[in-house]
Structure formats: structure tokens, C-alpha cells
Amino acid sequence: MNEKFFNANFPKSADGRVSHIGIKRGEIANRIITVGDLNRAKLFLKLLDSDTAIFQRQSHRGFLTITGKYKGVPISIVGIGMGSPMMDFFVREARAIIDGTMIIIRVGTCGGIGKSNSGDVIISKGSFAVTRNYDYPIFENKMIVQDYEVKTKERPYNISKVFYGDEEICNLIQKQLINSGIPNSQIIQGLNATCDSFYSSQGRHDENFEDYNNGLIETIRTKYPEEAESLEMETFMLYYLAKCSTDAPYRSQHKVSNELKKDGEQKIKTSNNTQKGFTSRNSIRAAATMIAISNRKTNETIDPDKLNYLERTVGEAVLKVLLEIGLDEEHIGDDCVWNLKV
Template sequence: MARNSEDPNADVQYHLEVGPEDVAETALLPGNPERLEKIVAFWDDHEIRGHHREYRTATGSYEGTPISVTSTGIGSPSAAIAVEELARVGVDTFVRVGSCGAIQPGMAVGDLVITTGAVRQEGTSDEYVRADYPATADQEVVSALVAAAERLGYDYHTGVTMSSDSFYAGQGRPGFGGFEAAGADDLVEELKAANVANIEMEASAILTLANLYGLRAGAVCTVYANRETGEFRTEGESRAAETATLATHLLAKMDAVKREAGADRWHAGLSLE
């Protein structure tokens, strides 16, 4: 058996530099470290608990619900590290908060996309499990995100996300000097025909790892790019942050109702009212 080069059970995690006392049970996962400040702006209070490399972590509360946020940087390799190390210090629910490109008609820049499952077109999750293992979002997290978007009055869509390792060639965009990867011309049309809703770079790895470890995960992204029209604007970034924050509070309420009802899973017969 191979020996570990770092102790995976150490209290303070190697990359994130956080311990069990630094995080809540639910963590929001933006990619951009600068997005952290936009997320905590919706909270009642917060404190920075860690900052190392691309990983910034803050913990606070919203409407009495403890909540954390950790930036993951760009792509699935660094996102997987965040999930691994946060899980080791007690996080059991993960919500990716990001941006994406939409590929279906009627999806406007500024709309939200709530992921129900993901196409694993990234290599990180392949390191964990066979390629035909599904990357599915937790039903409770999806329900909480939908409920939050409804309460906030934001336009949203639910559907399958494609996660890529590449912003350029892997998403059908030209590379430097006009380079085009094999199949780039047909990629978006094939995904569109398969009813894939959007493209981003982290969701499938986060969902796969959470499922493997028996944890909850979901994703909500703001549409920045419309691949149908070529429109690109960084609009509505705060909508995903606010929706994920409210969803965390709703998940806590759902968990409390489950405990009171003696139910293992949230279902349509239960109510938050």
C-alpha cells in the first residue's frame, strides 16, 4: 500500500489551511476568489478563516444558519481539492456558485442555471471512478436552489450541465492563432441536441466526488455567455450568490423538518411553512 506524502487526517488542511473549527456544514464554492466578497455581502456576519493560493475561506451566518464559502480557482482539479479538504474538516453540503455559457434557446444573459446533472467532460473525476458513473446533483440541494430562485423572483432554468477542462478548445472556442480542436465545430450543436443546458468547468467533479462520499452537492450559475447569439456580459453575478445563500438557509429548515417528521429524505409531502 502506498504511503501518503501528507497526512490527510491532519486538522489543518494542506491547501485550504482550515480546520474543523473554521467551517460550517454547508460551503458555497465560487471559482473566483474575488467572488467571495460578493457572496458574504448577503450574510449577516462573516469572518475570513483561511487564504492560501486560490483558496479563500470565510464563515458566518445568514438568518441564523451557519454558512461557509471557499473559492476553488478555475477548473475541476482545484475544485476537487477543495471538496476533499472541506469534507475532511466537516462540510457535508457543497453548492457551486459560478458563471456559465448557455446553449439552449430562451436562456438570457443574467439568468440562472440550476444543475440537475452533469456531463463529465473533465479529467479529474475520471481519476476517481469509471467514466460511465453519473454526476448527479442532490435532489434536496436542487429543490432548495429552485425554491430560493422562486422566492427571489429570479429567472432560472434547470438541466444538465457540461463541465470542461478547457475554456477555449474544450468549449468549442478557437485557440491562439485561430486553432480549432477536432470536433470543435460540432461540439455545441451536439450538446444542444442532447438537451444540455450550459457549459462551465467545475460542477461535474464536485457532484461526482460528493456522490462518491455520500455528501450533498449542487450548482447554480449565472449565464454570462449566450453561445446562440455570441453575447457575453458579466451581468447578474450576485443573483447566483444570493440564491445559493438563501438555499443554504432553506436546506437547514428542510433538515429540521425532516428530523421532526422522522424522514430520511426531503419529499413533496413535507412543508417549510
């Protein structure tokens, strides 16, 4: 970090750059695709309009932001890496520098634990968190584990309730995936399990650590027997933050507009969307879709050529979804990077 940041509560540089994703107002659009793999972000860059300037910036924390236009509409693609903390950095810091409603769609990969096969595309209509219970003892004698659990009702992993994505956006994703040529039989809407580890809380076994995760996938499926479909590490945080988001950006923008507006200008309208997973008090609408690259029940894994095809196909379908969703208010300004000449 080569520049001074101000305000310990929400650090920004002197020119307004947020601390971790490293961008400022006008460098990120309201409509966003977020991915974990930076190479996937670069693949989606190739789908953007070639006659519009494309902004790219990678922060010292590894976040990659790409902003341009798709069919004339401002779009950002943000590569964040893996895990809920990275999603938290991205969503909170992007929200701080964007006016109006944000639409965030995650395009990722996952392990399938339900009826999916490797190569299927899963749309997460909702997500729950699977996290290590750090109060659970580490036993030297494995024989007393079951006795302890019976007596205390403690379990080594916590499984949260479900937070839902935006129902309208999830349904639009399914429609566009079908339009793109992916068979409906290979598209599944279900629940996602977002885990705090790639290994322990996803039920992978490692003799180097006491993880107490034998039967964890079965436990997850028992709690959500009909709908649990995927394991990954980001979606729950996206959905949770979307649900936690407030109308503060609308109030802030309204205040500024009232100070600057001319006679006859309309006041900013807040969204009246009431889709499941999104209310008028929320300023973020979120959805997620992911390619099942492995089947955790059979150990089947995806062919690399099929993954390459699906990444591009799903990415293009999601870009089309972003075009279908109208926004009551968007971030505007002559200095926005998507308005720059090529």
C-alpha cells in the same frame, strides 16, 4: 509553504491544516457555498450575520475560506478558483476535517448552450464531463481527420455519462429563486457540461492550436438533445465526488462518540435521505446553480449591472436553501470559529 507537512498520502501540518485549502477542523462548517470567483465569495460575506465573528483565511494556493453564521446557522463560503482539480482539492480536504454530513452548493457562472439566454439562472440537475481525448492524433494534414475518425471511431473529445445532483436541494434552489423575484421563465433546470478547458473543450476556436473542436457544442447537444444547458469547469467533479463519498465520516464519528459518550447519550444517526443523486452511504449532498453570462449560440453577453444583481440575489437564495435542510449530525465544538465572540 513555510510549515512542514506530514503524511504523504494525505498531507497535513502539525496543527492539522490540510495542504491546499489551508484550514483545519473547526474552521469550516457543514453547510457550504462554493464559488470560483473570490470577489463573489467576498460579496456573499456581506450577507452573513454581522453580530457573529467571521473567520477568513486565504491559503498559499489561493483558496479563500470564509466562515460565519447566516440567521444563526453556521455557514462557510469557499472560493476555489477554476477547474475540476481545484474542486477536487476543496471537496476532499474539506471532507477530511468536517464531522457529519456536508451540504455543498456551487454558485457560479456559465455559458448557455440550450434554451437559456444570457442573464438566465440555470440549476444543474445533473452534470457530465467533456474532456480532451489525449490519444487522438495531431494531424499535419487536416484532410485525413475525417477518414481517421470513420476507420477508428476515435473522437477528439470524450463525453461522459451523467452524474446527478441532489434532487431535493435543486428543487429548493428553484423555489427560493422564484421567492427572490427572479421570474420562473428565467430559471432553467437542465444538464451541465463540465469541461477540462475554457477554450478547446468548450468549443472556442483558436488558430494558435489544433483543437479539433469544430461542431463540438452541436455534438454535446446531440448526445443530450433535450437537457444540455450549460458549459463551465467545476460542477461534474462536485457531483462525482458527492456520489463517490462514503459513510466513513459517520463511522469515524460514531467510534469517537462511543469512546466518549456518557450514559443516556444517543448514538449518532446516519442520514436516511434517498433523494436522486444521494444515498445513505454518501456523506456529501451537492447541488449547483449558475448564471448564464453568455449565450454561446448568439454570442450575447450579460450586462455587468444585471450580473451584480443576480450574484447577490442568487447568493441570498442559496443561503436560505441551506437553512431549510436539516442535518442528522453536524460538526460541533467550543473551538469552532463560528462560536467565537465578536
